[in-house]
Amino acid sequence: MEQTFWVTMKDGTEVFVRKWYKSNTQPRAAIQLSHGMVEHIGRYHEFAEYLVNEGFVVYGNDHRGHGYTGEKQGLMGYFAEEDGFAKTADDLYQITEVIKAEFPSIPVFLLGHSMGSFLVRYYLQKYSKNINGVILSGTGYFPTVQSLAGKQLAQMLPPKQESKLMNSLAFGSYNKKIKNQNTSFDWLSGDETAIQNYIDDPYTGFIPTARFFYDLMDGLIQIHNRKDNKQIRADVPMLIISGDADPVGNYSKGIWKTAHMFERAGLKNVVTMLFTDGRHELLNEKNKEVVFEAINNWISQSMK
Template sequence: MKSVSTQQRSGPEFEGVSFVLAEDGHEIPLRHWPVEHPKALVHIAHGMSEHSGCYADTAARLNAAGYAVMAHDHRCHGLSVPIEALGEISDTQHWEAVCADMRSVNRYGKSIYPDAPWVLLGHSMGSFISLAFAERHSQNIDALILQGSNYEAPWFTWSAHWFAKFECWRQGENSRSPIIHALTFGKFAKAFGTDNTSYNWLSRDNTFVQRYTNDPLCGITCSNGFWRDFLVGLSRTQRMSNLRKIRNDLPVYSFAGSKDPVGNDGINVAILDDKLETAGLIDVTMKIYEDARHDLFNETNKDEVYEDLLSWLDDTLLRVAQPACELKPQQEPTAWLAGNG
C-alpha cells in the first residue's frame, strides 16, 4: 500500500490529520476519533464552506456513546488545498471526484473496522453527497443520516446550473459571482434581517457564529465552476430514477430546523422524505426542531438534538443484524494513511 508524504504539512491545523489516497491520486485529509469495540463507525460528510475539523464536538459526543467517528475534507475545502485555493475546483468532473472520495474513505474505514456497522452522516451539502453515495453503494452502509438537507426539483437545479455555467463563461471558472452569492448565502442571511455577510442563519448561538466567522477555513465563497458542477450533481442525485437505486430497507433519519432557510424552513425536508418514501424506502424518519436554524449540532438546543440522534442510532443498530458488506473495488485500493494523526 502506498503512503502519502506529509512533508510540508506542519502546523497546528494538521494536528490529528492523516491522508487517504484517492483513486485519482488526490490526498484526502482525514480526521479519525477512535473508540475500542465501537457500536458503529460514523462517517461524517461536512457541508459547504466548512471542514471536517468543525465536527470535533460531534465526534466527542458520539465517542462518549460508543461510536467511532471519521470525517474528511471534501475537495477545495479545509486542508485539501492551500488556503488561497479554497472554493476553486481543479477537476473536470468535480462532483464525481467528491463522490469517489467517499468511496475511498469507506474502503479505508472498513479496513480499520471490518466488523462495525457503517453509518453515513451528511450535513447540508454533505447530505447531498451522502445521498449520492447511497444511490451508488447503499449495500455498503447500514444507516443514513441527513442533517440540514433540502429538496429542489431537478429541473430547477438543472436550470440553475446553466446560470452558473454562464457565469463561468462571463467571469471565469474560478471567479466568484456576486449574483450566485446573493441568491444563496446572501439570501439565507437576509432571512434574518442581516447583511449578506452574516452567518446568523446558521444558529441562534452567537458564540458559535463568532467562532465560525473567525475560522479561516469556514465561510469561504465557492467559485462559479464549483457551483456549476455541484448543481449538476444535485440535479442528478434528486431524480426519482436515482433515488430508486437506494435499497429500500436502508434506515434514513433526516432532521432540520423550522427556521432553516436551506430547507425552506423544513418544508423541503419533508418533501425530500416524501420523495424517498415514493422511491420505495420503508424506514424513513424525520424530525423538525421548532425555531432552530441550519447547523443543529451547534444550536442552542443541541443537547436535545444529540439525545434524539443517539436514541435513533441505538434503536436502529439493534435492528442491524450484520454490518453492510465490504465495498468491492473495481481495482485494488491504492493507499492509505500516513500522517500526523
C-alpha cells in the same frame, strides 16, 4: 483521542481525514461525517467527541476545495476540472472502505450536513448496500429546473474565479426571516458564540468558484433523479433532521418533500425530525445536546 491522515483518491487527489476514537476499545459502530459547504471537518470536533464517549469511532474528511484538502489542492472552493460532485461523493466511499478495512465487523453510518447531505444522497444512489444507515442534516429539496438554470449561468463564468454572483444567488435570501440581524451568517445558528466562531475561522465562509457552483447544481440535479433514487436499497435506515427555521430546508417544506421523495422511491425506513426554532446548523445550535442525543438514540435503535 484524535488522529489525522491523508487518503489518496483514484485521480491522485489527497484528501485530509480526521479520526476520533477511544484507544484500546472496540467501538459499537463507526460514524462517517460529511461536512457542508465552505466549512471543514474540524468544526465537528465536539459532536465527534460526544459520539466517542457513546461508544462510537468517528471519521470525517475535508472535502475537495475545503479545509486542508483544498489548501493542498491550491484552490479553495473548487472540486475538480470535471465531474467534481461525483468525485467528491466517491471520496466518501473510498473513506468508507478505509473504515471497513480497520473495523470489518462493525456497522458504518454516514452523516451528511447541508452540501454534505447532498453528497451522501449521491453516495446512496451508488453504494447503499455498503452502508448501514444515513443521517441527513440540513438537507433540502431543489426543483431540477432551478438547478438547471443555475448550472447554465455558472457555466458562463470564469471557472476558477470566486463567484460573488453565484454565491449571492445561493445564499442571499437566507437571512431574510431573521429579526434583529447581527451578521450575514445569522441563518446558520441561534447561538451567537457559534456564529462568531464561524466568522473567526479562516477556513469558513469563503466564496467558492463558478465551477464549484456548476458542480453543485449538477449534483442537485442528480440527487433528485427518480430512476437513480430507486436504486437505493429499500431497507436502508434514514434519519432526516432539520430545524424548522432552516432556509435550506425551506422552513420544513423542503424536508417533507425530501422525505416523501425517498418514500416514493421505495425506502421503507425514513424518520423525519424537526426541531422548533432550529436554524441551519443543528449541531451548533443552542440545544445541540438534544440533537446529539436524538441522533445517538436513532443510531442505537437502527442497530437493534
